[in-house]
Amino acid sequence: MSSLRAKIQDVFNEPACEQNRGKDAKARKEGCSKPLTPGAAAGGCAFDGAKIVLQPITDVAHLIHAPLACEGNSWDNRGAASSGPTLWRTSFTTDLTELDVVMGQAERKLFKAIREIKEAYGPPAIFVYPTCVTALIGDDIEAVCKRAAEKFGLPVVPVNAPGFVGSKNLGNKLAGEALLDHVIGTVEPDDAGPYDINILGEFNLSGEFWLVKPLLDRLGIRVRACIPGDARYFDIACAHRARAAMMVCSTALINLACKMEQRWDIPFFEGSFYGITDTSEALRQISQLLVKKGADPEILGRTEALIAEEEAIAWKKLAAHRPRLEGKRVLLNTGGVKSWSVVHALMEIGIEIVGTSVKKSTVEDKERIKQILTDDNHIFEQMVPRELYAMLSEHKADIMLSGGRTQFIALKAKTPWLDINQERQHPYAGYDGMVELVRQIDLAIHNPIWRQVREPAPWDCQPAVRKELPSTKSETATLHVVQDFAGTTADDFGEC
Structure with a gap:
């Protein structure tokens, strides 16, 4: 237990965190x-x-x-x-x-x-x-x-x-x-090259990384190890021979990235594969790090050519969805890297963000959100179910993106909902993933079921009063409530 206690204290000492470096020795050991x-x-x-x-x-x-x-x-x-x-x-x-x-x-x-x-x-x-x-x-x-x-x-x-x-x-x-x-460093590869990288904190949810890896393959960049998504033991054991690394989820594995840089001089940056702009920027930074570590500078030109080609294809596909989604309001109830990366991705096509949660987000994640969303009122630490329901039932958002645990709040409020967390069935990373995310949002918002469920049930409709013609036996007209619906038409009923 003493070794475990020492390991825990060591984990809390994160030199890459500016806030942690600013603390005294005692406070630094307590972590965040x-x-x-x-x-x-x-x-x-x-x-x-x-x-x-x-x-x-x-x-x-x-x-x-x-x-x-x-x-x-x-x-x-x-x-x-x-x-x-x-x-x-x-x-x-x-x-x-x-x-x-x-x-x-x-x-x-x-x-x-x-x-x-x-x-x-x-x-x-x-x-x-x-x-x-x-x-x-x-x-x-x-x-x-x-x-x-x-x-x-x-x-x-x-x-x-x-x-x-x-x-x-x-x-x-x-x-x-x-x-x-x-594990890492226990096997020496015999094929190490100048274009080897590691991807850290990528879990390959719904096969997302498979939408990104072909882009790297076209640039001649080999993923030595993707930790942990779709990983193999041998690849991780050889990960110390990569030339650069990209950190996708710093909340989970920032300590791994920092210590690999200290031990094996593997520089890293934190980026995102969500959204067109962020995917392009991630590819640029990977290429730039490789050039700094000795790769041929010509890879920078090939990267820009690939980005231009893929962005043109993606924007052309998104053009069909923009008129239907521009101005739509999204409430994002997630956390971590998605709290800022998905926000940026959605704003690129004209979607308005009415709120995003920063639960489980790092200080750096929160700073990125503030740069994207200038209004702090759109940022909340945690919203209780009652507040979520009130916001959705008052139609302050057209759709909520969240995990499965809060889907029933949206459904009770008769609001479209889309899974953005690990249980999702569709990959949203890379250029093709962004197109798929927008397509799923479009399908969810414009699903005709929402118009139907918002209408009152037939049994909640009040029957209209029907006026009978004067009978031959009586000179006065009589009014009565329709009790038997058989043989009546729609004109016999009032509006709901």
Whole structure:
């Protein structure tokens, strides 16, 4: 536990953060994460965060050393996609019971599970995750993994991030530390070149990275390792020989980028592949970093030619949607890198942003939003469901973009909603991804179902009063409410 405590304190020391550098030594060690409330997961525990970062490594076995529920509740919690191996889709757990804990059999059961995975699947590596239970009973995960690696002749990586140590974001960073300590730099590639880069913090949700990688391929830029989206163990082990890196989600893996720059002199920048302008700027910065590290400057010209070609195609496709979406109002209830990157992307086609949340966003993310949205009233830290519902029911937004947890607020307010988080079914990165995002927004806003659901139900319509002609038996006209609708026409009823 002492080594884990030291690792956590080291993670909080982020030299790339200007705010952290301005603190005194004591305050710097405390970090910026909010303390957890006892009994609350704060959006996810550290184990959940570590699993999110490492599970998209597709060819390794992910073994959870814990009771069954820890793996059952965390499996497949991201919509990452794989272009090949499917081993990451298989759940492995030691399935500890009370008897294992009481009798001290947990470590032996872990060693046996590693052996069974090695014999049945033969993966290039096995990642072992302790959880609250196994950490509290004092299982020495690192010792077991070291012994198993020697015995079975394959890397067995301990990911020391039990849930109780902190939030999901801390778990993201501890997963990065595990890669630094046990994976990156363990293999020397024989094909390192001047155009090799790393992409950090890209999860390949719904196959998004597959819309970006062909652009890099056309420039002759090789992605040495995309961490973690659609990654392979060997690629990550060789990642230290890349010449430059792009950080997509700094909230999750900024510590990984900083330490790779310190150890192996791999410069990095933070960018986004959401939106036409941001995608073009990311390609430019990648090329510029490679030139600074010794690549041929002619790549800068090829990059500009590619950008001009792709932007022209994208804007031509977007022209059909602009008249239908210009002036439409969007409420963005997400966080992290999407809090500013998606905002910029939508404003490019004339969509108005009425609000964006900055929950889980870094200080740098918030500064970018302020540069894009000059009105601070459009920026909110967190909006409770009641306020979201009030804003939508008063028609202050034409559509809400958010995660699945708040979709029912929009549906109750009879407002279009589009999934922008990890559960989404469509990729939105790159030039083609931007076109797809706009197309989905267009489809959602103009779906005829919204006009229908906003109309009153037929049974809420008040029947009209119908006047009868004077009968031969009476000289006065009589009025009565229609009780039997049979044989009547639409003119017999009043408006709803």
